[in-house]
Amino acid sequence: MSERIYSDYLNEYCKDSSIFLVKESEGRVKNFLNLDQEIPDQYRWRFSDLNSIVKQVRSENTRQGLNKIYWTDQSRNIEAYIIMTWWRGNELVRSCLNGLNRREVIVPAIAARSLLELSTVFLLNANTLEKNFKKIMFPPETIVISTDIENLVAKMIWGTRYQPKDELLTQTNIMTALKKLAKSPGTKDLMPTYDFLCDIAHPSFIGNTSYWSHIEVINPDGSERRLMSRLTDRQYNTEITDKTLWALAWSSTCIYNAFIIMRDAYSGLLKKI
Structure with a gap:
């Protein structure tokens, strides 16, 4: 994807930013969208319930074969999970991007907050599975299972x-x-950014400030006439846009990395059997 995905306004906003992730955000989002072109729009999940697993096991009489049935089933569930999570992330990324390009404030910020939540859980799950899958070995004539991984995969999906x-x-x-x-x-900005975006999602102060433009007049008695506006060219608090762009860039990278980590993890595990 070589074409620009940021509007002229957003590109101008980011190019001289002192915040690294804001300045680099377009490239990170483009990297995410490039991988999205390889993700199918439909996916056929081969799911086995307990009865199905029992039937498969009855037709197998070797320990290696039993291991293959068990871990192939876990891998199919993990693959389904990463596809579902990617699709969710893609919807949020595109919604956030489209809103920012239209100079919207509230909806992109809320989407960015959701992205932080999704990408955090996805990356933690990916790291956990990668770490555990590297440790799993299949000694000859040994059945290898893991209730911890079973429970994690179940919680990931259900x-x-x-x-x-x-x-x-x-x-x-x-x-x-x-x-x-x-x-x-490298995650010192994660919690401050998340807390800030939460305040926008809630009926709170920061969300209100997005409609404050500027002080037009200071009256003789010291009172002020403050302009509030919902027009897209209003002079809203740029900190909201900065935090939204940071979360968009950070989350796009985390979801991308988690997808690759988890895909490689279960593929590497199956090669051991």
């Missing part, structure tokens, strides 16, 4: 905080995930 059917499927609180990732090198 985890929820809305009336979970099982305690194991209670999704981890997003703040727990964000604070965990924020301990990694």
Whole structure:
């Protein structure tokens, strides 16, 4: 993708920014969109429930064959998860990008906040699976399973905080995930940016300021006539745009990296069997 994806206004806004990720944001989003061209619009997930697994196991009489059934099933579920997560990320990236190009404020900021949540969980899951898959070995005549990985994969796909059917499927609180990732090198801006964008998503102060333009008149008694505007050329607080662009660039990179990490992890595991 060689064409520009930022509007003239947004390109001008970013080119001289003192914030590295804002200045480099277009390139990072383009990198994400380039990979998206390789992702299918439809995907056929071969899913096996417990009864199906039992049937498959009955037709296999070697330990290596049993390992292959088990880990192939886990890998199919992981692949389905990364496709679903990529699609979600792609919708959010494009929504955020389109809004920014139209000089919108609130909707791109909310999309950017969601991107931070999605990319954080995706990257943490990718790192966990990669770390564990590298450790798994298949000694001769040994059946190898992992309930920890089973539970993680189940939570990745079916985890929820809305009336979970099982305690194991209670999704981890997003703040727990964000604070965990924020301990990694190079992530010092993650939590401040997320907290800032949350205030925009909520009926709070920062979201209100996006409509404040400027002071037109200071009256003799010291009161001010402040212009508020919903027009796209208003002089809103540029910090909102900076934080939105930072989150867009950071999340696009994290989702891209997590997709590659997780795909390579389960592919590498299956080659060991």
